[in-house]
Amino acid sequence: MSYYKPKFNHPKLPKNALGYTVADYDGSISTLCAGCGHDSISAAIRNACFLSSIPPHRIAKLSGIGCSSKMPTYFLGRSHGFNSVHGRMPSVATGASVANRDLIYLGVSGDGDTASIGMGQFVHLIRRNVNMTYIVANNGCYGLTKGQDSATADLGSFGKSGTQNPFEGIDLASLAVLQGASFVARSFSGDKEQLEPLIRAAMAHRGFAFIDVVSPCVTFANNVGSTKSYAATRENLEAMPVDFVPMREEIRTQYKEGSTQTVTLHDGSIINLHKASTDYKADSREDALVALQAADRSGKVLTGLLYLDPTSQDLNHTLELASKPLNSMGKDDLCPGSRVLKSINEGLR
């Protein structure tokens, strides 16, 4: 049972633009292990939605199966959620998103759920540029089935039992960049300052926004030799700070020229990126790929907003969907009626 017990919050909580307190974004009490990275992600999602003043019921939560996929029960108790089947959440999210383009879709998955059984659907989800935020709580193992290596486990990483993973780990962020995702970020469950603005930016982004979050499994992959332990991640962290300024808020902070890049999203929101090197542009896939490969070679965990296409057009646009949500259409929108059918019959004689 986790120590993160959202229900016990300070009584006098500040309200957001909608008059909600952060407690209004709580879910039920987490049943994950004490210290599980996933709980920090839940907290970050809760805070991000609160800060961005998103009406909780306008968010739909989708997940597959795993400890990570249980997370949606632990935040946004006023949102509908769907704990679907293992590795196939991308398709469920695709269907949900076209059925009602007006809601905000938040997918939460694990590295097993996405990189192992879910790989096929994940790649095709990216390809369709479904308008959603997709967070992978990446611990390099199958927590819920007691810690086997997942497909993102790094080559040579040691498991709790002392065995070493003999396979190359799949880097979901690079894959997303290569496959054309319009928003790709990586973060660390322990880096609230970076994770929250990234989630807010992702939810403001139009199109598919992917965040790969290193989220240590304290029970099965937090051992010495595990490359995704808290210690190892902190040690190798190469974090590029991010901050998010929603539309209609003026920018407060200023940063030294060069290293900072400012990107404006389709809705007018602004993201400030503070990059490792000046010659890396967050809107270049090549730069992102090269930077990620380099970090990977040097055993670094490069976090931040890695790639962004602010002009991206989502699946709803590609499908030329009407602006009225499909799930709200009635007989008049949908049923051609008897006269048309008569003429169709005629054509079949």
Next chain:
Amino acid sequence: MSYYKPKFNHPKLPKNALGYTVADYDGSISTLCAGCGHDSISAAIRNACFLSSIPPHRIAKLSGIGCSSKMPTYFLGRSHGFNSVHGRMPSVATGASVANRDLIYLGVSGDGDTASIGMGQFVHLIRRNVNMTYIVANNGCYGLTKGQDSATADLGSFGKSGTQNPFEGIDLASLAVLQGASFVARSFSGDKEQLEPLIRAAMAHRGFAFIDVVSPCVTFANNVGSTKSYAATRENLEAMPVDFVPMREEIRTQYKEGSTQTVTLHDGSIINLHKASTDYKADSREDALVALQAADRSGKVLTGLLYLDPTSQDLNHTLELASKPLNSMGKDDLCPGSRVLKSINEGLR
């Protein structure tokens, strides 16, 4: 019915080192459409195996479902073949290859079979570096189901019916490079001179060798506006010639310095690559990725050997498999006997 009728070959055929003629590598008559690119690939495979003097029965042919997956019936009639289920051939090949490490495994698939339904298994096949050659006959459509766009169809490519594909195509070669394939090539069914040596090199390579072959579908995707028609492919072809010198044969041809790179495989065979630019090294993943992205941007079809790791270690090595094939092991190798079982019982009291 195809015009490529292997059975009717010239009577006085040359023999290879094993005393086989090329006709000994024939399969049954193709039932594909006249002019289908796939038939040229079948011919290239047949010739490659003949030239490399591979005993036909030491090859196992595996495929999924599709016109392309029917190909294995049209070559190597003396080899066992397995027409498995759609998109899942990679797993079948993985099982077959560990069961008998002594055979040569040749997987033949289509772009739908691999990039659509097969994406998940394909990525994991690469990750395991299964010792096999994997050829995708890539026509950007589902031939056998009458020509729908597949996941490799290029953005904006026109279908026969005049509809335009609204999605980004998946570039299997880039994907293979990024995911760590140890041998990645692209070719064109119309470029026999390049395709044959590539297949020979792939079969000589130890580990996973991938060849993405553009193979036009004359019936459904050879129309004007189709980016994978014969015409469009020829027009945009940017071919890097390759030749293959098996072990124990001395090199005949010589090429001008710089543009040529010579790579020696683990078995001593040699590959000569004649590259587009001198500063592109075939043993660098970054170079390959950058070159592919560049070609893609300029609408070019870059063919040749794109990436190669001659030191690659395959799955059999990773699994520390005994040198004796698993399928040939008997009771003595496998069954610990009653004494051991008694002691196990003891431990359970």
Next chain:
Amino acid sequence: MKQLEGVNDFVVKFANVNGTGSASANHLFAKAIFRMGVPVSPRNIFPSNIQGLPTWYEVRVSAKGYLGRRGGVDLMLCVNPQTMEDDIASVGPGGYFVYDSTRPLAPHLKRDDISCFGIPLTEMCMREFKVARLQQLLKNVVYVGALAALLDVDFSILKDLLSDQFKGKEKLISPNVHALEMGYQFAKENFPCPLPIRLDPSVIDAPHIRESQHILMNGNTAAALGAIYGGATVAAWYPITPSTSVVDAFSKYAERLRIDAGTGKRNFAILQAEDELAAMGIVVGASWNGARAFTATSGPGLSLMSEFLGLAYFAEVPVVLIDVQRSGPSTGMPTRSQQSDILAAAYASHGDTKHVLLFPATPRECFDMTVQAFDLAEQLQTPVIMMSDLDLGMNDWMSPPLEWDDDYEMNRGKVLDKDALDEAETWGRYLDVDGDGICYRTLPGTHPDKGAFFTRGSSKNGMAVYSEKGDDYVENVDRLLRKFETAKSYVPVPKVHDPIPVKKPKTKKKLGALFFGTSASPSYEAVEILAEEGYPIDVMRIRAFPFHESLDAFIHEHDTVFVIEQNRDGQMRQLIMNECHIAPDKLTSVLNYSGTPITARTIARQIRRALNATSADVVKLHPETA
């Protein structure tokens, strides 16, 4: 030699090579007969290949209006040397054989019990036409012309059809008409036209067909129209024969009928998924979110969808799935027809699951049942699977015209909107307040602070709160059984027909026959044949699972009931055994699973044998495959 005779009553079969344009010429022939007002049923028997393999096209003409296959061949038109030997052999004694005589008929093929007519098709076309492709294509039109003369097909209708067909490509009309005439002339000059088997629209003893103004269409198109009229907004699919044309047709009609007039935007979304798991996932997600969504697939896809179907059953998400059945397995015979997914569909997925099935028998029913499937799925909050097959889905059938009642309102089932939620004081997603096993759904985004819940499989209680308590589990799945009971009164009832009067019956036994889908037409025909022979058989056509109680009643009222179906294992019989309480010896299987649709003659023959057989137990005869 006694030649076969018959006005408006014969079977013509074409033997061609696929990819040579024969199908459209053969269809031209069938359509002309249809336009003449003579009952006709064409069937395309094609290979799993795009070009160059043998393909057949069977046209049955039936004055009585039988639309199923009869069995046997009266006139064979063969232009495929590869298969000529089998083809000529399959002609019934006294029948007719028309072939391309450019190459003379091999002596060993000759038969003196049939009449052979050679037409030098290739030669004629080489002479008349210059373009190679035309030489090949028009061969087919020439033999249609010849058949027009031999069988009295109305020539003007043929010409009209050609001009319809080539609207837009007018310059193709004249060569085609010319080819028609060439064939017609050749036959008139060289053969005794018309043959003893021929057409005559003036003598039709199936007036009901002409009156009801039948249309000619395939089941997949009808199902697609059902989806349009039923208000489907999301179609997710992965191409697979023989279901592909369902979504093709949906797309065609949607582009015409579902474009928002003002904006030109789409009131529908079609998603070609990466595979069937994804297609079903998309449907589940869209339905969960309140859209009417469906997918169409065939056996292999059904297998891949089974995990999701189980989830939808337990999570109570509406799903509409159209299964156009073919013969199993993957790399089986994808272009052959069977009814062999019954058990796989009824019990799809692990654990205790049961799914609602619909069994359409005509294009008209494909249309009606697809519309109904969307209502049922939302009313029952569960997957509804419409079990069509290749024969019904891909072949053109004469069918009463599609009808639409403009007063139809979609039945969205028990869904609480914002106001309803405001009123509701205690609401629990899985509380059976009405006692019918059906609970009240809510959709995402409906209400700021009421009605949100977390959708899961089975570890939950009535309030949709996570629970692993045995009692909660049992209570929930027992309710699902209750819901399945409720379904019995929602699904289409079986069809019964007045028994056919039989003068002096040859048996005292009370005989009955059960069938469904494409087994229906030939079964009706077989029953009439047997009535003629003195065997009265009552019939019931099953139209849905779970079964209506009248099915139990029907079986109990009869001593022997034949279950006629197109699979090896008598799957419908098994389903009946499972769900009703029947003494097994009562149910006798009549089966055909060759991949080509079952014929009236096979059915009659199997039933005859069964009746003479001492024990009325499962008879498995080697089914005829022609």
Next chain:
Amino acid sequence: MKQLEGVNDFVVKFANVNGTGSASANHLFAKAIFRMGVPVSPRNIFPSNIQGLPTWYEVRVSAKGYLGRRGGVDLMLCVNPQTMEDDIASVGPGGYFVYDSTRPLAPHLKRDDISCFGIPLTEMCMREFKVARLQQLLKNVVYVGALAALLDVDFSILKDLLSDQFKGKEKLISPNVHALEMGYQFAKENFPCPLPIRLDPSVIDAPHIRESQHILMNGNTAAALGAIYGGATVAAWYPITPSTSVVDAFSKYAERLRIDAGTGKRNFAILQAEDELAAMGIVVGASWNGARAFTATSGPGLSLMSEFLGLAYFAEVPVVLIDVQRSGPSTGMPTRSQQSDILAAAYASHGDTKHVLLFPATPRECFDMTVQAFDLAEQLQTPVIMMSDLDLGMNDWMSPPLEWDDDYEMNRGKVLDKDALDEAETWGRYLDVDGDGICYRTLPGTHPDKGAFFTRGSSKNGMAVYSEKGDDYVENVDRLLRKFETAKSYVPVPKVHDPIPVKKPKTKKKLGALFFGTSASPSYEAVEILAEEGYPIDVMRIRAFPFHESLDAFIHEHDTVFVIEQNRDGQMRQLIMNECHIAPDKLTSVLNYSGTPITARTIARQIRRALNATSADVVKLHPETA
């Protein structure tokens, strides 16, 4: 108040929080009783979660040697405040309740019909131990010490077990032993030890158990050993509860017993696949290539494997699949036990398919049947599915020791090697030369120019040449039926037992009971209970599908046959209805599907009701979940 009494005959239940180390302490308790030679059966009833949720552990002690669940609780040891209310309520009148009295028992929970014993576990451990983790872990050991005093557990055995357990970590032994003693002392000083329910190894009326030198092991480990001894070389899997430990154990033993002495290389390959489709694909590929390969999964995996299972059935590729059943669906109750995949497994995949199933009831049978599964799969060239479940697979069972005959030779079935191919003049992959429906296989790489063929689903003829001919299809699938007939004589026969003598029977009816797997032990017990009460019931334990004819015979010899199983829909009953010819009213379902294993008391109660019920039709009682 009358206290419950009984020597070597009671049920103890532990209520804990998972992730607190309680399971190993509870197992220590059970193992000690086992070492004392008293029949015991422990069961872990755990949540689908890693840490912090309620978990239970039930230990049944049975002088008679009943290893199934009895039902009810005699002594409840509760250290989980979350569930205390339910837990205390579940104790039978006259029973005992032991709890952590650091917090006093809430007044409203008090019951005067049971005896309560409070032990200040937390307090004691806080006082005695410094390390937080130890304080938590040793709490469990303390209560085990207390139980030792209350129930007369041999203390020296407990100490031995601790030292075994901590081999290598010796410094942990003394604090553990100390904790044991603390609990023991506390109980001795504060409670009337021993209780009327207690252990006494000197009085055991199940000598067969002690004689046969039973071992204590779980079914998954036994199955893994079966795979080692059966010569499996390829294991492909995807983790899923409750099957995960099969491959874990296989890996453990293989690393020990399958390493090539000379080279240190592996004589096996274990592949953790990316999902179950891939796992099955790997097995199909390896088996096609002549290796003995298997996978282990549970329901959701079975659903995902169904397309491949259908291919393997038609392509005739051996497959060994171990299905450790849990309750459906995905996001169902993954840590709860059921026997609810029977139909999904028997008919897995679309089209006409039937699969061979094995039903082990003990770890010993898990071992034997796994070995046999490999022989059967290769002899029959088809998938063989061993249907275990969570209760059998993950719980420790007393079992006769595993035995091995060193003369055992693997039966690789009809495979032609090079010499055989040289001799064979005409060979066709699908020719039924022996008439048993089983044809001769060849493996890739065997012969330079003979025996090569192309493996496909069903579009082929006897020579494995591509064919879409109806006759070829029918001939092939009819042969598959013949093969399934042959299978009946290959699979394990049902077990029957001498009827229990009943003095004056209360019924004239001939009663029978059918059951399988983990339903067996409690069924045997229930039958003895009912025999006591005057109801003689003959029993047959089903061990395989297809069914042996003795099953038909058994059913025909009885008026009413109870089919006892752990699913909602009576799936085994349905399978029997389908495959045998049985009047349905003969078969009465006795069901439990709460997710916790069925108990003897539930079975007895349901049968009693059925016997008094006028119609012996399906009785569905709300099963007890405790």
